Amino acid sequence: MSQQTTGLLLMAYGTPHGPDSIDSFYTHIRHGQRPSDALLQELRNRYQAIGGTSPLAHITKAQADALATRLNARHADQRFKLYIGLKHAEPFIEDAVEAMHHDGITQAVALALAPYDANASVHGYGERAQGAAAWLGGPAITVVSDWCRQGKFVRYWAEQIRTALAVIPEDDLRTTVVIFSAHSLPAAMLGPPDRYPRQLEESARSIAQAAHLKHYATGWQSAGRTADSWLGPDIRELTRDLWSRGGYRTFVYCATGFVADHLEVLYDLDVECRAVVTALGGRYIRPAMPNTAPLFIDCLADAASDALAHQAGVPA
Ligand SMILES: CC1=C(CCC(=O)O)c2cc3nc(cc4[nH]c(cc5[nH]c(cc1n2)c(C)c5CCC(=O)O)c(CCC(=O)O)c4C)C(CCC(=O)O)=C3C
């Protein structure tokens, strides 16, 4: 069988490559406008608190390599060639598309390393890739969407939750609650047809069902330092509420809106949210993020394979 080369474009938010690129990263997030010195310092402090540099760049690369290996093992008739394209850091999404074009790739599959795709954020990654490809005259890009509904994504989190609950004393389970969270967005960024809030709700419900969970809630985290009104409830507020009004004492945080250990998990959850729980006198538990867990990489491979099969007109 002759082998066809397919571009595998993995897209992600991006991260500073080291302490020296924190300023340019934040400036890019702010559409080229340099944030105030106070905001920059505050962000540097947060990266400092998780070790100076985020582990995200390495994890993204490891996830991408693992996925390429998995897809190449699965599809004997195709060779997947990996490209990484980022929203706010180099290599940008457009750089990756240009590299594919330059390498003579004519067809590609693109996947964002984020499970929920708000119109104004993750959905735009695929549009940027397709826009760049249209401008260059190729490759044809199939964008994978809605992979949060994949069975293995639900199974990954259900297994994490079961493992976490297994170490909680029987008597404490009644007062244990699982909190599913994703990145908050400015309310103004969400048009009425945006499926982002519903994706978090639906995915939390599927995971809760698979894990036979009785007590769970959903909330938003990591709202930006801007004057906008952000999607709530914020998980810290939610935690206080679940403590005082719900009587909960053990809090299990599943950041299902992300796929890796990074600032929003290692700082916003493990430092900020843990401080709230500790001040209340409760127990903080945070199951492992997917990173390169084989079940998760398999989930992405399923999603990419389904999208390609669908594209080729073969029933998935
Ligand atoms: C929806 C969404 C995701 C999830 C989807 C996806 O993953 O694609 C995500 C992920 C991430 N966001 C990240 C980092 C940051 N995001 C910021 C700011 C913002 N994010 C936003 C949205 C999102 N962000 C928004 C609407 C802003 C406000 C913009 C403004 O200020 O006008 C800021 C500025 C300071 C602050 O506001 O905290 C930083 C440093 C990192 C890298 C972490 C690391 O390096 O370890 C990751 C994975």
Ligand SMILES: [Fe+2]
């Ligand atoms: Fe962000």
